Amino acid sequence: MPAQVLANNNQGREGIPLNSPNKNTFNDIRMKGFRKRTEVALLQEIIRERLHPLEGEELELSQLAGRVLCDDVVSEISVPPFDKSAMDGYALRSEETFGAGDYNPLKFEVIGEVTPGEEFQGTVGRGQTVRIMTGAPLPRGADAVLMAEHTTESEGRMLAVEAVTPGKHVIRVGEDIQAQSVVLKAGRKLRPQDLGVLASIGRGRLCVRRRPRVALLITGNELLKPGEKPRGAMIVDSNSVVLQALINRDGGIVSEVQHLQDDREIIKNALLECSADILLTTGGTSVGVEDYAPALIEENGELLVHGIAMRPSAPTGMGLVQGRPVFLLPGNPVACLAAYDFFVALAVRRLAGLPEAWPYHSRIVELADRITSVIGRLDYARVKIKDSRAHLLATSGASSLTTTTNSDGFIVVDQDSEGFPAGEKVKVWLYD
Amino acid sequence: MPAQVLANNNQGREGIPLNSPNKNTFNDIRMKGFRKRTEVALLQEIIRERLHPLEGEELELSQLAGRVLCDDVVSEISVPPFDKSAMDGYALRSEETFGAGDYNPLKFEVIGEVTPGEEFQGTVGRGQTVRIMTGAPLPRGADAVLMAEHTTESEGRMLAVEAVTPGKHVIRVGEDIQAQSVVLKAGRKLRPQDLGVLASIGRGRLCVRRRPRVALLITGNELLKPGEKPRGAMIVDSNSVVLQALINRDGGIVSEVQHLQDDREIIKNALLECSADILLTTGGTSVGVEDYAPALIEENGELLVHGIAMRPSAPTGMGLVQGRPVFLLPGNPVACLAAYDFFVALAVRRLAGLPEAWPYHSRIVELADRITSVIGRLDYARVKIKDSRAHLLATSGASSLTTTTNSDGFIVVDQDSEGFPAGEKVKVWLYD
Numbered sequence: 001m002p003a004q005v006l007a008n009n010n011q012g013r014e015g016i017p018l019n020s021p022n023k024n025t026f027n028d029i030r031m032k033g034f035r036k037r038t039e040v041a042l043l044q045e046i047i048r049e050r051l052h053p054l055e056g057e058e059l060e061l062s063q064l065a066g067r068v069l070c071d072d073v074v075s076e077i078s079v080p081p082f083d084k085s086a087m088d089g090y091a092l093r094s095e096e097t098f099g100a101g102d103y104n105p106l107k108f109e110v111i112g113e114v115t116p117g118e119e120f121q122g123t124v125g126r127g128q129t130v131r132i133m134t135g136a137p138l139p140r141g142a143d144a145v146l147m148a149e150h151t152t153e154s155e156g157r158m159l160a161v162e163a164v165t166p167g168k169h170v171i172r173v174g175e176d177i178q179a180q181s182v183v184l185k186a187g188r189k190l191r192p193q194d195l196g197v198l199a200s201i202g203r204g205r206l207c208v209r210r211r212p213r214v215a216l217l218i219t220g221n222e223l224l225k226p227g228e229k230p231r232g233a234m235i236v237d238s239n240s241v242v243l244q245a246l247i248n249r250d251g252g253i254v255s256e257v258q259h260l261q262d263d264r265e266i267i268k269n270a271l272l273e274c275s276a277d278i279l280l281t282t283g284g285t286s287v288g289v290e291d292y293a294p295a296l297i298e299e300n301g302e303l304l305v306h307g308i309a310m311r312p313s314a315p316t317g318m319g320l321v322q323g324r325p326v327f328l329l330p331g332n333p334v335a336c337l338a339a340y341d342f343f344v345a346l347a348v349r350r351l352a353g354l355p356e357a358w359p360y361h362s363r364i365v366e367l368a369d370r371i372t373s374v375i376g377r378l379d380y381a382r383v384k385i386k387d388s389r390a391h392l393l394a395t396s397g398a399s400s401l402t403t404t405t406n407s408d409g410f411i412v413v414d415q416d417s418e419g420f421p422a423g424e425k426v427k428v429w430l431y432d
Numbered sequence: 433m434p435a436q437v438l439a440n441n442n443q444g445r446e447g448i449p450l451n452s453p454n455k456n457t458f459n460d461i462r463m464k465g466f467r468k469r470t471e472v473a474l475l476q477e478i479i480r481e482r483l484h485p486l487e488g489e490e491l492e493l494s495q496l497a498g499r500v501l502c503d504d505v506v507s508e509i510s511v512p513p514f515d516k517s518a519m520d521g522y523a524l525r526s527e528e529t530f531g532a533g534d535y536n537p538l539k540f541e542v543i544g545e546v547t548p549g550e551e552f553q554g555t556v557g558r559g560q561t562v563r564i565m566t567g568a569p570l571p572r573g574a575d576a577v578l579m580a581e582h583t584t585e586s587e588g589r590m591l592a593v594e595a596v597t598p599g600k601h602v603i604r605v606g607e608d609i610q611a612q613s614v615v616l617k618a619g620r621k622l623r624p625q626d627l628g629v630l631a632s633i634g635r636g637r638l639c640v641r642r643r644p645r646v647a648l649l650i651t652g653n654e655l656l657k658p659g660e661k662p663r664g665a666m667i668v669d670s671n672s673v674v675l676q677a678l679i680n681r682d683g684g685i686v687s688e689v690q691h692l693q694d695d696r697e698i699i700k701n702a703l704l705e706c707s708a709d710i711l712l713t714t715g716g717t718s719v720g721v722e723d724y725a726p727a728l729i730e731e732n733g734e735l736l737v738h739g740i741a742m743r744p745s746a747p748t749g750m751g752l753v754q755g756r757p758v759f760l761l762p763g764n765p766v767a768c769l770a771a772y773d774f775f776v777a778l779a780v781r782r783l784a785g786l787p788e789a790w791p792y793h794s795r796i797v798e799l800a801d802r803i804t805s806v807i808g809r810l811d812y813a814r815v816k817i818k819d820s821r822a823h824l825l826a827t828s829g830a831s832s833l834t835t836t837t838n839s840d841g842f843i844v845v846d847q848d849s850e851g852f853p854a855g856e857k858v859k860v861w862l863y864d
Binding site for chain 1 (some may be wrong): 492493494497498509511512513514518520547548549550551566567568569603607608609615616621623624625626627628629630631632633634635636637652653654655658659660661662664665666667668669670671673674675676677678680681694723763764765769787793830831832833834836837863864
């Protein structure tokens with residue numbers, strides 16, 4: 001059994017130092033163990049190479065927040081489309097206010113009023129003024145607005161107690177946006193205020209990247225559906241609810257969730273009948289006798305990676321079936337969560353056209369405990385921050401989801417690192 | 433006109449130093465100017481005092497991400513509910529593996545197999561082993577699992593080439609969650625992984641804080657609805673689309689959007705007929721002749737604050753009508769956005785039970801330009817980060833929404849500060 005011995009030697013208890021990554025590592029490894037583990041960064045590179053933003057869809061303004069623009073947006077109009085007042089006050093000829101002050105109020109004849117939405121049908125002449133509200137078009141003849149606070153008005157006369165310079169409190173046509181200019185660029189993730197700019201230039205519908213549809217195949221004879229009560233040897237699937245929330249976070253939509261028995265034909269059919277943009281399987285991805293998914297992908301497509309140099313999440317894989325990316329996620333919930341964040345989040349965000357970065361805030365915190373790892377493996381260490389120091393909760397324990405709910409965040413120990421001594425300042429990614 | 437003169441003196445061009453804030457600053461100030469401006473921190477304090485989390489509603493697991501728990505969650509069961517295998521391998525008596533190694537393979541009789549979801553109907557005796565998959569219950573008699581990688585099996589015999597200690601690769605009953613323990617505390621904002629924990633303990637529905645319903649009254653004769661094209665003296669309302677996106681971000685729901693003419697009766701009826709948890713008005717909040725909202729609130733409820741020591745957003749107000757919080761937001765889009773973030777975001781998040789903090793990431797960046805402000809007024813300065821330095825785009829310009837789309841974020845110049853010199857390291861709140 002030389003092949004077996006080789007596998008055993010490569011597969012030390014602490015994982016494999018892997019210096020020559022291999023894109024296609026498939027073999028039927030059921031009950032034998034992973035022959036090689038792919039570096040985290042390599043699978044991420046494969047995802048970047050293979051996955052690109054989806055086509056666009058046209059949506060209404062109110063649906064655009066957080067979505068990604070397909071094309072540059074060029075304004076057809078200037079904003080504001082006319083000179084307008086920035087204040088409530090009086091439109092007048094600025095040169096006529098020179099010298100005005102508390103002890104030298106200057107008198108103007110109020111010839112009318114203009115409020116937003118209307119145009120003043122006349123011209124402001126010498127010694128005249130028009131009462132004007134914020135946002136109203138500046139009347140002809142006037143070149144500035146004197147704030148209401150610096151005036152008093154009675155019986156058709158306004159007294160100015162302050163001088164204004166030409167253009168004062170006037171917003172010029174095109175001051176915010178020039179006609180024919182690009183206001184937002186293709187690839188932009190739309191901020192709330194971007195929608196305001198789009199509204200102001202008269203755009204009501206816009207083309208944004210379609211949200212990727214993600215199908216979940218949850219495999220395992222032992223699994224009950226979320227909402228059911230655990231009984232006997234049966235436990236409740238928790239991965240599907242976690243994945244749904246994460247997929248939404250990253251701009252994806254869960255298009256279907258199937259709970260499947262560990263049955264080769266059933267899983268095969270589900271793989272082949274999928275119409276989503278990405279398919280995720282959980283469970284059945286490792287080296288047990290009922291771990292059919294890896295072999296099924298190899299037989300019906302291409303298994304690009306199987307086995308990752310990462311703790312937890314080693315039994316993660318990725319392949320293509322009918323050109324569709326399929327991720328094999330571990331059934332253990334912490335491993336599933338970490339594999340999602342390291343690989344699937346990247347895939348979903350790329351398809352959605354979103355920036356790669358995790359939405360987690362991060363903070364540099366001093367370590368209270370030592371974290372040990374091994375060269376060649378990335379570790380996902382969960383920590384709790386107490387008295388401004390990060391206390392290690394768990395590096396292993398792939399099945400204890402409470403290590404991700406009782407902790408404040410996680411530290412990534414890179415594959416080139418053997419860990420950190422206590423006292424070291426490290427980056428903590430915060431779950432909240 | 434003594435009152436008028438007082439107003440003028442208090443209302444310098446650069447805003448008012450305000451040392452003795454006054455909760456109720458109402459007067460009919462139309463065409464007169466704000467008499468006093470309330471400190472930003474004081475209005476925030478009023479919001480904290482007056483607004484509290486809404487009642488709960490019961491929802492399904494799949495709807496709970498990001499929502500806030502009403503009550504502690506106590507688990508009725510232990511997780512896992514039985515001792516189970518953490519690996520694919522062989523369940524056996526650990527003491528029988530002592531001494532096993534590559535050069536000393538030890539032989540075991542394979543008496544069966546157990547996969548997840550079933551229980552092995554027998555007992556592992558001396559020299560015996562049961563093939564076991566990750567997640568399957570540990571058979572009686574066995575106390576450890578030897579990983580598949582450290583074995584070979586043929587013809588009903590398994591050869592072990594590694595020793596295991598008692599409990600190895602076994603997840604003990606209750607190791608993740610003890611029955612009767614609190615797994616998540618009241619007030620918790622639910623993380624994706626929290627939903628997994630809830631599923632695993634058999635919870636399907638849960639009580640979370642209701643999302644606040646927010647009504648928008650957009651006033652202004654000059655306003656077209658979003659999606660329309662600007663024409664003549666008419667411009668498009670941009671505030672409603674920005675506010676909707678921000679309200680969603682903060683856990684609220686926009687329950688209605690009304691575009692209203694500047695008509696006293698129409699606005700009054702809308703104020704009184706509202707059934708939302710919070711009401712926001714935009715426009716008509718300042719000191720112009722058509723700014724009815726402040727007076728209407730005073731007449732039909734209580735105007736707590738009107739006029740804020742902040743640039744932009746000075747014409748912001750807050751009051752209560754029929755016990756319902758009403759925010760008067762400026763019509764100028766930057767002022768509206770900033771007033772939302774400083775006050776309404778806090779109100780919406782408090783009602784939703786969410787933490788107060790902005791969802792913006794922040795970064796300490798060196799200033800490329802000087803920022804000047806005045807004591808007594810908070811400034812909202814928009815900056816663009818280039819070559820790792822923050823370049824000032826605008827502190828004024830309340831109507832130029834592009835100052836919030838062309839910038840990367842904003843700096844808050846506190847009311848106790850006169851600004852920052854170039855070269856100073858300051859906190860930038862990032863829009864993305």
